[in-house]
Amino acid sequence: MMPTLQPATQPASFRLIGEHGIKLAKYSYRLFDTLVIPNEDKASRVRLYALGTAAHALRDAGALFNKVTTDEAELNKLESCLELYYNLHCLFLPESGNLTVWTMAKAIPYYARKLYDEYGAGYGVVSMQEKEAKNATIKSDLKLTNRSKEEGELNKFHQIFHMEYMRAFWLEEHSPSPSRYNPHFNCRVPSHVGTPGYCDCGREIGEEQLAVEDPELQVTLCSFCVGALEVVACAREGELTPDMACLLSTAKVSINPLKGVLEI
Ligand SMILES: [Zn+2]
Ligand SMILES: [Zn+2]
Structure with a gap:
């Protein structure tokens, strides 16, 4: 789909479907990396962390709810990814909450569980492919x-x-012949995820990680995900810590990275 350019006062509107949507899900971390501004104020950075982490959570959820077969553990993971996705919007990006966010976060896990409980099937069976x-x-x-x-x-x-x-x-x-079923499932998670030196989000774990004190975080998380830890903790709890609430409420400049426009 061609992106439509709109005046700067309107949020940009994109509709990516099928293969393009999957590519965006897979490599969205690269998009967020291009939105990093040097010497950015803390509140903007926090919102970028929230947006990047929400995209990562959505990618993981997409990798799960597009499966034709699933199990209890995957369903639990799906629910937890989507709860994180939803809470990140509520707490940090309230203006971008809309019906689509609600559908992804609330309707999909509800029906995914129902399909599994009643038919033992994954939500991928209702693929529109x-x-x-x-x-x-x-x-x-x-x-x-x-x-x-x-x-x-x-x-x-x-x-x-x-x-x-x-x-x-x-x-x-x-049929006595082997099944000709060929799954349409296309993994949303980049293939290098899971190999040493790469974070679950897809980014390489860089040398700057050596500055992180916790040795476990040094080897498992990239600097973006380490930076996002507090944001994630708030979203998991479903509320802002007092420090975070104070930071966001005193922010004078905020940036909506999808708009690319500074709002003062
Ligand atoms: Zn993940
Ligand atoms: Zn990461």
Whole structure:
């Protein structure tokens, strides 16, 4: 999708879908790194930490709720990522809270759990992938039905979904040939995450980390994530520490990095 440029008083509006959305999720840390301003005031930096961490939490959540099979541990992780994402918005970025944020943070984990509890499936089964191709197939299937509007098994939709079921599941399950199912799942987490020297967010753990006193943090977190620790702690607790509240309330200059405009 092409980004639309708008006057500076309006927040920029982007709509990235599919592959582009996944790439943004995967490499958003690079975007946030470009927004770092030298000698930035503390409140702006705090908001950048909140935004960067929210994007990381959303990436981790996306990697989980797009799975077709899942388990209890993954569901718990999904809930915890999305709670962090939601609280970061509420506490640090209230003006960017909207219906989409609420849907991601509240509706998705609710339905993910419901799908798992009732059907043992991951939320990825409701993927909209290939929806146009699916619609076209269903439309052509309609020609094969008797188009009955009666209730019950004669109904055209009953016949269509019966065909769908046969083709998508029954034949696959009962076929002697190996499954041709090929998952659309595309991992949102960069492949280098998990290798030594890289933080979970995707950034390299740099030499400046040696200045961090806690030896465990030195090897597991990058400087951005170390900087964001207090922000994350507030979001996990669901409230600002007195220091943080004071810092944010006395901030005279604030920056909304997505706008790229200083608001004084
Ligand atoms: Zn992570
Ligand atoms: Zn990091």
